[in-house]
Amino acid sequence: MSQARGVAIKFQNIHKVYSTSGSEQPLHVLDDIALDIPAGTFCCLVGPSGCGKTTLLRLAGGLIASSRGSALLDGAEVTGPPRGASMVFQDSGLFPWMTVRDNVEAGIKMREHRRLTPTERAFSQEQIVKVGLAGFENFYPVQLSGGMKQRVGLARALARGPQVMLMDEPFGALDAQTRALMQEELQQLWTREKITVLFVTHDLDEAAYLADTVVLMSRNPGRIKSVINVDVERPRVIGDPRLAEIRRAAWESLREELQGVGEPA
Amino acid sequence: MATMGASDTDMQSQQRTPAAAVDTGNVLVGSRRGATMATLGQLALSFGILLAVWWLLSAGIASNVLPHPPRAFEAIATLTANGELPSALWTTIPGLLIGLFAATIVGAVAGLLMGLIAPLDRLMGPWLYVFWSMPIVAALPLVVLTFGIGVEAVTFYVFLSSLFPVVMNARSGAKHTDRRLIEVARSMGARQREILVHVVIPSSLPPMAAGFRIAIGRAVVGVIIAQLFISAAGIGRMLQFYGETLQMELYFAPLLTTIAIGLILNGLADVGEKRLVRWQET
Numbered sequence: 001m002s003q004a005r006g007v008a009i010k011f012q013n014i015h016k017v018y019s020t021s022g023s024e025q026p027l028h029v030l031d032d033i034a035l036d037i038p039a040g041t042f043c044c045l046v047g048p049s050g051c052g053k054t055t056l057l058r059l060a061g062g063l064i065a066s067s068r069g070s071a072l073l074d075g076a077e078v079t080g081p082p083r084g085a086s087m088v089f090q091d092s093g094l095f096p097w098m099t100v101r102d103n104v105e106a107g108i109k110m111r112e113h114r115r116l117t118p119t120e121r122a123f124s125q126e127q128i129v130k131v132g133l134a135g136f137e138n139f140y141p142v143q144l145s146g147g148m149k150q151r152v153g154l155a156r157a158l159a160r161g162p163q164v165m166l167m168d169e170p171f172g173a174l175d176a177q178t179r180a181l182m183q184e185e186l187q188q189l190w191t192r193e194k195i196t197v198l199f200v201t202h203d204l205d206e207a208a209y210l211a212d213t214v215v216l217m218s219r220n221p222g223r224i225k226s227v228i229n230v231d232v233e234r235p236r237v238i239g240d241p242r243l244a245e246i247r248r249a250a251w252e253s254l255r256e257e258l259q260g261v262g263e264p265a
Numbered sequence: 266m267a268t269m270g271a272s273d274t275d276m277q278s279q280q281r282t283p284a285a286a287v288d289t290g291n292v293l294v295g296s297r298r299g300a301t302m303a304t305l306g307q308l309a310l311s312f313g314i315l316l317a318v319w320w321l322l323s324a325g326i327a328s329n330v331l332p333h334p335p336r337a338f339e340a341i342a343t344l345t346a347n348g349e350l351p352s353a354l355w356t357t358i359p360g361l362l363i364g365l366f367a368a369t370i371v372g373a374v375a376g377l378l379m380g381l382i383a384p385l386d387r388l389m390g391p392w393l394y395v396f397w398s399m400p401i402v403a404a405l406p407l408v409v410l411t412f413g414i415g416v417e418a419v420t421f422y423v424f425l426s427s428l429f430p431v432v433m434n435a436r437s438g439a440k441h442t443d444r445r446l447i448e449v450a451r452s453m454g455a456r457q458r459e460i461l462v463h464v465v466i467p468s469s470l471p472p473m474a475a476g477f478r479i480a481i482g483r484a485v486v487g488v489i490i491a492q493l494f495i496s497a498a499g500i501g502r503m504l505q506f507y508g509e510t511l512q513m514e515l516y517f518a519p520l521l522t523t524i525a526i527g528l529i530l531n532g533l534a535d536v537g538e539k540r541l542v543r544w545q546e547t
């Protein structure tokens with residue numbers, strides 16, 4: 001597990017520029033992003049579409065490289081997908097041809113480039129139980145509901161025993177009730193596991209409910225606009241007035257942003 | 266270790282607790298058996314009508330073309346007993362299967378490579394359309410010049426006939442592999458080889474199976490054409506000889522045999538496909 005008070009994820013003056021073809025201006029997706037995420041905390045990245053929040057997450061996950069600056073995970077510069085990180089994707093990212101069990105074990109198998117040890121298999125099974133999918137080990141993704149697929153994605157991420165979880169709008173495609181439920185369960189799970197989480201969302205309620213810190217981003221170019229600390233003890237309750245206050249403050253900040261720039265097509 | 270709530274709304278709405286799943290399983294088995302019976306019934310009806318039409322035609326207006334069905338089946342028995350049909354099959358089946366098998370392997374590998382390696386695809390993609398547009402039968406003289414008139418020529422002609430559907434579909438399968446899933450595998454630290462084996466190939470299996478199905482049809486046509494025009498042997502030779510000498514009962518024996526070969530290969534493909542792409546069932 002990660003050190004008590006250390007910085008788990010560090011973004012050091014990150015720039016990301018996409019050069020577009022033709023006469024268009026290069027696209028400045030991230031502009032001088034500097035951010036420290038302490039170990040064991042839950043950080044939500046929020047912002048309008050096109051603000052680069054997913055790009056930042058993919059940088060931390062080693063899926064893309066920055067144009068300038070670097071991302072550090074537990075002090076080590078990210079040059080490729082880090083062993084200690086697990087990603088959770090919006091569309092669950094399950095392999096349709098693998099059963100629930102094979103999907104969960106794939107996260108270890110593809111990192112270690114070998115079969116699983118009995119210990120690893122047992123640990124994977126524990127994660128399946130933990131997300132409430134005991135009995136579904138041999139089901140294929142097509143047989144599962146959206147919420148269940150996200151549980152599998154979560155179990156797959158946990159099975160890697162990660163120091164850091166990078167979650168890209170994992171509940172974005174779920175219906176409102178399932179989403180609320182998954183948020184509650186993620187909070188419970190996180191309270192026990194104390195993994196560092198970087199969580200991208202555009203849902204302000206979700207961010208206020210889950211996060212220790214809400215990082216608000218602006219776009220064109222993508223910058224950190226403000227950071228809001230959520231000092232509400234857990235377990236939190238959906239609808240807590242203090243969370244509503246956080247949400248309101250965040251919305252004030254974001255609204256300026258949306259009005260200021262306008263909505264490009 | 267505490268668990269996340271197991272009886273949450275999304276599960277209840279799906280009726281997918283394990284117990285329910287077991288029940289559903291039983292119901293499925295039952296209904297599958299029922300479905301199989303229904304399918305067999307429909308098949309019997311379908312073939313029954315076909316046979317009846319044949320029978321009526323052979324008794325009526327087409328009596329000089331179509332043999333009386335019982336006599337056609339008698340002819341099959343006769344030709345089997347005197348060894349002519351088994352020996353023709355023995356000449357035909359190996360070339361058919363080897364050609365089809367080789368086309369499947371070569372086609373799958375070539376197609377996957379083309380789908381994965383863009384420069385290769387740009388180079389070889391246009392060739393595919395050339396060969397796809399060319400009637401393979403037009404290549405017969407070239408096949409004869411290269412391989413002679415023996416079983417090698419027949420086998421190669423079968424290979425050529427069935428190759429391109431497999432290449433086309435494997436290529437398209439590899440090309441259309443979900444990029445998000447490749448990225449998921451990359452995020453886990455997968456190497457290129459693992460991405461190929463665990464992502465690209467499984468995701469290409471359904472289109473490859475469809476290509477294989479087309480290949481079966483073409484292989485059967487191919488082996489008959491090759492035997493008719495190249496080697497004058499096997500089932501093709503029987504068709505030609507009994508057709509030209511107007512012995513229609515005897516002519517129908519190789520014809521029905523050819524149909525049976527196609528049906529059996531398709532049936533096997535059905536079984537194989539169901540096992541390979543189980544995960545697609547809804």
